[in-house]
Amino acid sequence: MAQDTAQEAAGTPAAPARVLLPLIVPAVAVGVGASLLYLLVSGLAERLQRVLWGTLPEALGIGPYSAAWIMIMLTATGVAVGLVVWKAPGHAGPDPATMGLAAPPMPPRVLPGLLVAAALMLAGGPSLGPENPVIAVNVGLAFWLGRKLLPRLPGGVWSSLAEAATIGALFGTPVAAALVISEALAGKPLKGALWDNVFAPLAAAAVGSVTATLVAHPTFDLHLPEPGRPHWVDLLAVLVVAPLAALLGMCAVRAFPHVHRAFGRLGHPMLALPLGGVALGLLGVLGGRLTLFKGLSEVEELARDPGGWSAGQFAAMTVVKLAALVVAASCGFRGGRIFPSVFIGTAFGLCAHALVPAVDPALGVAAGVLGLLLAITRQGWLSLFTAAVLVASPTILTLLCVATLPAWLLVTGRPQMQLKEDGTSVR
Known part of the structure; x- marks a missing residue:
């Protein structure tokens, strides 16, 4: 009634x-x-x-x-x-x-x-x-x-x-x-x-x-060790990592229309795409094999051994993959931006863990992916869901809901990583 x-x-x-x-x-x-x-x-x-x-x-x-x-x-x-x-x-x-x-x-x-x-x-x-x-x-x-x-x-x-x-x-x-x-x-x-x-x-x-x-049988769960009862340091970690990841993503968003315009000046796909391939090859040589492809299998490899790389290596992979995403999306390759963003956020979160061991790796990964996806996609629910399923945990979900708030304030109303027909950014 x-x-x-x-x-x-x-x-x-x-x-x-x-x-x-x-x-x-x-x-x-x-x-x-x-x-x-x-x-x-x-x-x-x-x-x-x-x-x-x-x-x-x-x-x-x-x-x-x-x-x-x-x-x-x-x-x-x-x-x-x-x-x-x-x-x-x-x-x-x-x-x-x-x-x-x-x-x-x-x-x-x-x-x-x-x-x-x-x-x-x-x-x-x-x-x-x-x-x-x-x-x-x-x-x-x-x-x-x-x-x-x-x-x-x-x-x-x-x-x-x-x-x-x-x-x-x-x-x-x-x-x-x-x-x-x-x-x-x-x-x-x-x-x-x-x-x-x-x-x-x-x-x-x-x-x-x-x-x-x-x-x-697809799965996004990275099987990272689940953190125990949350502490103040965990809340602080996600409140720092997620906004920083969002800011990093916004750097790519800001560069996107300029890189797209540069490739567009070439005027022909047989110039823009091969040149884009050369640029991606150079980035791949610089970042190594894990920075190639869509990134889902490579994310699983990172998660299997979070301590297998130094903070500098994680940082290099983060920057190289982000640059590769901008180039690939700008020069005309047909593909989406969510999967590589998951890799970038994961590498960023594990870099935070390597720099500050008190940052739990699962929390770092989830917060990093959340911030990156908020900046790249501007879809709050999808970003929160993707970050949560990577490290399935009620504890992490609660913390991510809190971390979403400052990260969203940084990205809302700003340009998205998508362009209008005239080449200007969608807001």
Whole structure:
């Protein structure tokens, strides 16, 4: 009764079940399809990576992560992706610097080139993740097929289902998608209750995450030793590390439009992308093999031995990976910015632990990732969720909620690591 009264007062009656039930079948179909496409792209990229960075250099008698091979591979990846962007129909989609997690539906003819460019990037070593291009492809396919098969459903439904399903598959849980959807709906006029609006996307995300879990068993948990009962030093640690990580991320955000403008002056993908590959090769030589690729496997390697590197080495990896993220996102490689940001935040947090042993490594990692993602993505819930799942602990979650506040004050209202069509930063 109280709920009904509140809904009547708000003027937003709940959607009846008969409206929501027909959305379940499309949600399930999109959830399975989006998850399988993500797994297919990731699997093919991993196999190609093993060939390019293992089988091929061994056959040639070259060290797979020698300076020469890193330069060869990153430059060749820039050439290969440049050819795809130049010659593929639709030029493999719009400028990736203008794209975020929410993607407008693209014509079907554009999607194959975008998939090929993303797979080559993932295998070749640039510091970007699969999230943006895979979401864009899933949105395009779902929109196109959905409008043909069920034209009565609004086109926006298919886009929201595909976005949620892909995020669920990427993180292996629908919670991340639910948080992203809720944040996207904030401030928008809703028809019905919030849960009526997230019902179908959440169903798609749940199916997508279950499909990914059953097929590939993804996990973000780094299995770092869980800290015990929190102390004042732990609270102080997260209150320092998270804002510092956010400030570091804002340095990259500030540099982003300038670096993008510099590559844009070259005027052709066969100039910008190969030159970007050369720059990434030099950074890879400087930072070592752990600063290559999207960063998820490399994060796990760092977490297995938090004391295996010095503070200086962690600091070098942090700076090099951050520079590689800016270059890769600026010169035209098709990829997302969340996965490499997780590596940067992890290296930054472990650097804090190496400098001040009183900083628990799990707390340092979680706070570092939180601050970096807040600066790079400007999505509070996603940043908090990602940091929390890396070191699953109720204690850490409580401290992270506190650390979010000063870090958010530093980034809110400031430029994001995403550009408008005219090259200015999104705020």
